[in-house]
Amino acid sequence: MHDFASSLSLAVNLILSGDAELWSIVLLSLRVSLTAVAVAAVIGMPVGAALAVGRFAGRRALIVLMNALMGLPPVVVGLMVYLMLSNSGPLGVLQLLYTPTAMIIAQVVLVTPIVAALTRQVVEDIDAEYAEQLRSIGVSRLASVPTLLWDGRTSLLTAVLAGFGRATAEVGAVIIVGGNINHVTRVMTTTIALETSKGNLALALALGAILMLIAISVNAAVGLLGATSERAAHA
């Protein structure tokens, strides 16, 4: 397996050469996944928090459903979004198929349950701790949601990162709704799939190494951000 050694040097060369094509692919990956995660956070966090503090019929069932949706196979999500956005589908008039927007939509569907389910867990734990205190100063359950979310922000960062990990790693959904079109919808994972199918295993692995590097950088950046805000809070 000489592929490992050669792909490592290939990865280093690719990064150092500043290959314009590679950078545009990396940027598109980041743009799609970061946007998807941002949207998923905006939707998923309030939903998760509402599930944590709300008391209504069907709440348990919704929690089970939310947890189960964390395991949605990307290819199924891709297929569903394809059928919606296809020119024969209900949203065909929007002409979104084979665009980065379609990829963002698919990833939002994938990531939102993860953010919501993890948020629900985080907020429920904090709520158990502070519920009495908050009630005693006259804060209603629903009104306590922003406080609880803010209090759990460090743990919630982990939820967002889990979602980001899922988004950058998946290939099944984006290859169907994006079409892996060169210079338009080609991202890191679909490039890796393409190079693998061309038999360029060393290049595919090198791209994988770069993807890992990006994931590590984003996680480190967010971790640093979390640590800073934590220090600020305790100062």
Added chain:
Amino acid sequence: MINPRKLLAFATVLTVHLAFGSATSMAQDRFIIVQSTTSTENSGLLDTILPAFTDKSGIEVRVVAVGTGQAIKNAENGDGDVLLVHAKLAEEEFVADGWGVKRFDVMYNDFVVVGPEDDPAGIAGSRDAVAALRKIAESEAPFASRGDDSGTNKAELGLWKEAGIDVRSASGGWYRETGSGMGATLNTGTGMGAYVLTDRATWISFGNKENHRVLVEGDPKLFNQYGVILVNPDKHSNVKAEEGQAFIDWLTGSEGQAAIADFTIDGKQLFFPNAQ
């Protein structure tokens, strides 16, 4: 309670994303989507010849490369302006059913049977594809099939039928359906030492040959014709008929045909233009 500076940073990042997005989608106003096959994409043919068309016409060509079966289905759904595939019977049916306007021949190459150097079925050098497949079945040597309703898969199944072999009953045994693209199937084939029927273009440009080589070639039955069809704008109003037809005219005209003939890898011509 909420840090306004962080909120501002978040909003900025989001705005940049959205601005970036609209900028790129505005830059390419005139484009068509071509539903095509993995062999034209994996070999690098389209990447090489398309810039000349775009320079001349100002029309960007966005290629979605999938198996022929999926490409036809996508085109029927109206998710493409032009279909460029290699399964003549299915293409003619596509036009006959009204999904396409008219079919044109574009180019051809051929299929080959590749296999491991030690050749357990003893088919090396044969020019009779049907007899070679029969030998593979008799020796029960592993054979990796696309199994994905692609043009290559259809051609392969036709040859098995002619050989009088029921591969469905052998599926999971010596006959292994990968259910994936040509390159992925070749990766599987070289990995498990299986015979594979592949188009020559994908094979020549394939980077993971291991100890596999071409064993059977030259049978007229291994002829592989590519055709191009404009998706019927009467069925789907979103079809860019004018731009799509411009691409078809270019591809089947002298410039496109010359570009196809000029495309080589390691000095070997991969596709042979034959538009009328």
